Amino acid sequence: MSTEARLRELVEAHVEVTGRDEPLVLESLELVMLAEAIEDAFGIRVRAADVTPENFGTLGRLVDYVERGRAA
Amino acid sequence: MKVFVPQGVGIKLAGTGAYLPERVVTNAEVVALGAGLSEDEIVRLSGIARRHWAAPGEATSDLAVHAARAALAQAGQPASAVDRLIVATVSPDHLSPSTACFVQQQLGLSPIPAFDVAASCSGFLFALELGARAIATGDRCVLAVAADVRSRWLDPTDRATAALFGDGAGAAVLTSGPSGEGLLGIGLLVDGSGARSVYVPGGGSRDKGGSAFIAMAEGPQVYLAAVEGMVATAEQLLSALGQTFDDVDLVVPHQPNKRILDRLARVARLPPQKLFINVDRIGNVSGATCAIALDEAIRTGAARPGMRVLLVTAGAGYTAGAALLQL
Numbered sequence: 001m002s003t004e005a006r007l008r009e010l011v012e013a014h015v016e017v018t019g020r021d022e023p024l025v026l027e028s029l030e031l032v033m034l035a036e037a038i039e040d041a042f043g044i045r046v047r048a049a050d051v052t053p054e055n056f057g058t059l060g061r062l063v064d065y066v067e068r069g070r071a072a
Numbered sequence: 073m074k075v076f077v078p079q080g081v082g083i084k085l086a087g088t089g090a091y092l093p094e095r096v097v098t099n100a101e102v103v104a105l106g107a108g109l110s111e112d113e114i115v116r117l118s119g120i121a122r123r124h125w126a127a128p129g130e131a132t133s134d135l136a137v138h139a140a141r142a143a144l145a146q147a148g149q150p151a152s153a154v155d156r157l158i159v160a161t162v163s164p165d166h167l168s169p170s171t172a173c174f175v176q177q178q179l180g181l182s183p184i185p186a187f188d189v190a191a192s193c194s195g196f197l198f199a200l201e202l203g204a205r206a207i208a209t210g211d212r213c214v215l216a217v218a219a220d221v222r223s224r225w226l227d228p229t230d231r232a233t234a235a236l237f238g239d240g241a242g243a244a245v246l247t248s249g250p251s252g253e254g255l256l257g258i259g260l261l262v263d264g265s266g267a268r269s270v271y272v273p274g275g276g277s278r279d280k281g282g283s284a285f286i287a288m289a290e291g292p293q294v295y296l297a298a299v300e301g302m303v304a305t306a307e308q309l310l311s312a313l314g315q316t317f318d319d320v321d322l323v324v325p326h327q328p329n330k331r332i333l334d335r336l337a338r339v340a341r342l343p344p345q346k347l348f349i350n351v352d353r354i355g356n357v358s359g360a361t362c363a364i365a366l367d368e369a370i371r372t373g374a375a376r377p378g379m380r381v382l383l384v385t386a387g388a389g390y391t392a393g394a395a396l397l398q399l
Contacts, residue, residue, distance in 0.1 A: 028232055028291035029117050035292060036335070045339075048297035 003042070003070075004063045010037045011059060020060040031056065038062075044069035073305055073392075075259040075312045076201060083204045084249025085397060086149065086213075089142025090242045090367035091135050092124040092354060102235045105228035114235045119330020123238030123355030125223040131165040132241075133174035136219035139241035139363070140179055143215070147245035151179050153213045154245075156206050157186035160195030160218040160359045162388075163225065164188060167275065175217065192270070193326050193387025194260070195220070195359020196242060196366075197395055200383075201258045203246045217243040220358035225272055227285035236329060237286070238355030242363020256380075258395040259309040263301075266390035269294050294388075298328055299335045301386030302394075306340065309394040310382070317342060317382075320396070322375050324365050326385035327351035348374055359387070375399060 004020075011017050014030040026034060034056075035046040044066065050056075055065040099111040099121060107114070115121060126135065136159055144151060157179075159172040172186035191198035196218035203214035219241035228234050246255075269290060274282030288294060302325060310316055317323075323346055325336060330351055337347050348369045357364055362385050369375035379399050386392040 031292040032295050032331070035296065046296065048293045048295075048300055051292045051296065 003066055004059065006041055007038070007062050007066060008059060010034060010041060011062070013037070017059050021058050024056065024058055038066060042066050042070055073259045073261040073308050075257055075309060076205060077257040077313065078204060078208050078251070078255060080251065081208055082249040082251040082253050083207050083255035084247045085244055085254050085399070086247045087143045087145070087147025087245040088243065088363070088367040088370055089139045089144070089146060090240065090364040091138030091142065092240045092364070093126045093130060093135065095125050095127055096122050097125045098122050099235065102228070105234070107234035108229060108231040109235060117331065118235060119352055120235060120355045121352050124240055126221045126239045132161050132163050132219045132221045133165050133171050133178060135221065135239065135241035136171065136175045136217045136243070137178045139219065139243040140175065140215055140217050143243035143245045147247070149213055149245055149247070151181055154181050154215045155184050156203065156211050156214045157181060157184060158199040158202050158214065158216045159186070159188050160191060160199040160216070161188060161220055162190050162192050162195065162358060163220045163222050171219070191359060191387065191391045192389055193328065193356070193358050193361065194385040194391035194393045196363040197258065197383060197385050197393030198260060198391070200244060200246070200255070200395060201260055201393070203244070204255050204258060207246050207248055212247060214246040215243065216246060217241060218360040218363045220360050222286065222358050225284060225286045230285065232288045232291050233286050236356045238357045240354060240357040240360050240364050242360045242367055244363065253398050256396045256398055257309055257313045258393065259305055259312065260393045261305060261391070263390045266297060266388065269297070269390060270388035295332060297390055298332050298386045299339055301390055301392035302326070302336055302384045303340050305386070305392040305394040306382060306384045309396060313396055315396065319380060320346065320382045321379040322346060322348055322369065323382045323384060324348045324362060324369055324375070326387065327361050327365060328356050
């Protein structure tokens with residue numbers, strides 16, 4: 001399964017994804033749960049400073065963020 | 073981080089005490105007040121089943137006095153022996169004077185130095201560090217108290233905070249003791265980039281008429297930063313003392329919520345039995361949390377003589393601290 005497909009599954013556990021570049025509207029606690037699900041799924045550590053609109057604002061940005069984390 | 077390692081004199085933890093107000097507030101009551109969460113959601117998201125709130129008219133100093141008396145009794149020290157009082161709080165009786173003034177008067181202490189420190193959820197460790205330094209420079213008996221009544225500043229309709237906070241107080245009596253026992257080392261830090269992470273906007277000189285409710289706008293960042301702060305300070309302290317988490321018998325952390333503690337265990341690779349947890353029954357009692365948990369751990373036998381106990385905290389500000397005790 002591609003990174004994008006897996007991330008779409010994780011995000012859709014909380015909100016519907018209407019498009020790769022559409023804003024994700026997640027509540028505070030949903031963001032926390034998503035961050036920890038991403039850690040478990042991709043073996044990366046999400047840090048407090050990472051949880052920004054630039055990284056978590058859309059599905060596309062999340063894909064970029066996770067791929068950067070996996071490459072590091 | 074600044075680490076203090078006592079040299080030439082031991083810092084003995086002569087006694088601990090704690091006090092929780094009589095009123096127990098269930099999740100059903102929090103929901104009824106308008107928290108915007110169901111009882112099941114509160115338990116699932118925070119692991120908190122109940123907390124204690126101070127009665128109307130019951131102030132932070134009142135809680136502090138109860139905890140201080142219990143700590144002095146356990147230490148076998150009369151009030152007249154105390155030659156310094158430090159009160160950690162971010163919910164003082166009044167903006168002025170310090171809550172320590174009221175505690176000093178209620179305990180009947182001599183005219184000694186007594187003052188407040190504000191370090192949010194790391195309050196107890198900031199008081200403990202100052203107390204340890206005072207013992208190392210000649211004080212004979214220091215009373216370090218952490219007390220908070222955060223319920224007064226809670227917006228009952230704020231989903232982010234309404235269910236999290238409880239009220240209470242914890243205290244420790246420090247005296248000199250054998251070198252190599254008691255407090256082996258303590259480290260503190262502040263990172264002001266988080267100064268508005270969890271804060272009360274109004275009432276101070278910046279915005280006297282502003283909101284008097286606790287604001288936590290960036291919950292996910294606070295959640296993750298809390299664990300990062302606790303792990304980093306603990307690792308730095310342990311490294312400075314030539315120790316690792318494997319050398320620690322019990323970790324008594326600040327208890328913001330159960331999910332954060334689960335994450336702490338995962339990130340620090342701590343087996344669950346090494347973590348002392350009581351957040352389910354008392355909630356987040358801000359700066360007093362770690363002191364209350366330490367007292368409970370000692371009184372229930374979870375922390376016993378001979379054990380090496382790590383205290384670790386993180387809180388608004390950001391503040392963080394860690395202390396290693398040889399009981």
